[in-house]
Amino acid sequence: MTDGQDTWLPSLVTPTPQAGFELAIKLARMGVKYTQPSDAVRKELRPAYDRDAEALIASSHVIPVHFQTIAAANSWWRG
Amino acid sequence: MTDGQDTWLPSLVTPTPQAGFELAIKLARMGVKYTQPSDAVRKELRPAYDRDAEALIASSHVIPVHFQTIAAANSWWRG
Amino acid sequence: MTDGQDTWLPSLVTPTPQAGFELAIKLARMGVKYTQPSDAVRKELRPAYDRDAEALIASSHVIPVHFQTIAAANSWWRG
Amino acid sequence: MTDGQDTWLPSLVTPTPQAGFELAIKLARMGVKYTQPSDAVRKELRPAYDRDAEALIASSHVIPVHFQTIAAANSWWRG
Amino acid sequence: MTDGQDTWLPSLVTPTPQAGFELAIKLARMGVKYTQPSDAVRKELRPAYDRDAEALIASSHVIPVHFQTIAAANSWWRG
Amino acid sequence: MTDGQDTWLPSLVTPTPQAGFELAIKLARMGVKYTQPSDAVRKELRPAYDRDAEALIASSHVIPVHFQTIAAANSWWRG
Incomplete structure (x- = not known):
């Protein structure tokens, strides 16, 4: 909660792996x-x-690390 | 489960390491x-x-991080 | 606490995921x-x-690894 | 076990770190x-x-992440 | 402790996150x-x-992975 | 232990962080x-x-991931 900024990340918990x-x-x-x-x-x-395949792949490379963090936060939705 | 979108990731659990x-x-x-x-x-x-060896390798680089997450979700299929 | 340097990282604990x-x-x-x-x-x-999309993405790539460390330090703010 | 495909990854368990x-x-x-x-x-x-040092290094970069996953699956072969 | 080399890494334990x-x-x-x-x-x-922004960012990219290892070694300095 | 190959990695356990x-x-x-x-x-x-700073940095990038695996295998040499 930064002063004067919106809260855009209240929790890492999500209902499903897809979310x-x-x-x-x-x-x-x-x-x-x-x-x-x-x-x-x-x-x-x-x-x-938008057009550069390399940049596209590099950009999508950031996603797996964040997904790994979120999956751990949700105990991998094993439930 | 996003409104108006298909569910494409219901679970991280898979029967085998290969899956x-x-x-x-x-x-x-x-x-x-x-x-x-x-x-x-x-x-x-x-x-x-399809043709650039660098892009090919970079692309395949994303796979190991996702596989690591999925392997943890499945307790490394040790059972 | 390095001699003659400011303390800029006293703790990895934060109140919220956004912080x-x-x-x-x-x-x-x-x-x-x-x-x-x-x-x-x-x-x-x-x-x-500032202008190079590649550098921008690469730079933002460092963030997820640090965020992963901080999330673990905070037990993922599971509450 | 995908239909019509060979099983090439039955397990992450290996007898030794080298394997x-x-x-x-x-x-x-x-x-x-x-x-x-x-x-x-x-x-x-x-x-x-085969010839590009950069590609060679990038390619070998994928190995450590997979090795990390496999090492965890084997409890680091601590014996 | 390699023969004939200085010991430069006796421990991963540090007093503070900043250290x-x-x-x-x-x-x-x-x-x-x-x-x-x-x-x-x-x-x-x-x-x-020293001058190349890309190299600078790539170089600083190595730091987060080492910091993650050291943070785990110190149980995230949770106190 | 691959047939006809030397054993070069018998264990991930080392006496010290430096090793x-x-x-x-x-x-x-x-x-x-x-x-x-x-x-x-x-x-x-x-x-x-040997000469390319980028390649040099990329190459040294592989080391932190392997070191992270080895540190975990050794319970971070917490002693």
Whole structure:
């Protein structure tokens, strides 16, 4: 809870693995947003970002680590 | 379970390590799909993607992290 | 507590996952700072750093590993 | 056990750390094979793949993550 | 304790998270040193190394994995 | 214990963290060796490999993951 900022991550607990995967994608995007807070620069980067297979793969690479963290937080939804 | 979307990941539990490995590949592909939802752009990228040894290796790099998560979820199929 | 240096990391414990995510970003930045202590060189690098989608993604890649460590330190804020 | 496919990964348990390391290399290769199932394309890529130091290192980078998973599955062969 | 070499890593235990972070940086540097033992070559590489944003980020990428190991060794300094 | 091959990895247990770090470097090198078994090609690659800061850093990147595995195997040498 940072002063003057929205709460966007209240919990790592999700009802299903799929919801956990989607949370991992959200964390990946928030990491980019915090690293480059300017919307204008991010939009300018978007074309290269969208078209470059290497960047696409690199970007999707961040997701597995976040998903691993979220899966552990949920005891792997073993229940 | 996102509204209006199919359930594609109901569980991380798989009967065998090999089925777990194949689930890891599915997660790797879904990460790319969520990152670049346009089928048209993904198809355009496909030639570079298919032929570039670097991209190939980078892509296969995502698999081990997902497989690690799935293996933990299954207690490494020790039973 | 290094002699003559400020304490910038007293604990890995945070009240919320979001505060943990923001601490992960701080650790990512401190890693860059320790690797390249010269402010002048870091500022010179900043333009490329700010504009290059690849570098942006790579940079945000460090965050998930730190977040994973912090999440474990907080028992995933399971409550 | 996928229908119509060979079982190539019946277990993560190995008698020794070295056998576990060799299994990690097998998993690394299977990740490439699943990502690029065409033998013809893989063979075409092989020269670059064999000669490029960067690709060589990137490729060997996949092995440690798989080895980490296998080591955990075997309780680190602590005996 | 390698014959004829100094002991530079007697323990992973540190008094504080910050001291653990600084040990992670030391391990990152020792990894480079062991990989490229020649001081002359390392010095020659230094200019590119110091100025290249990509290399800087990649280098700082090694730190989080070492920090994760050290944090676990210290039970996350939970106190 | 592969038929007709030397045993080079009998155990992950080491007496000290430093010996564990050196074992991690050995595993990193063995990963390259298994990926590119030809001594001739490896030697040809050596100049680029030795001089390129990026490759140097990437190579040292493999070490932290192996060190993490070995540290866990040794219960972090907590003693």
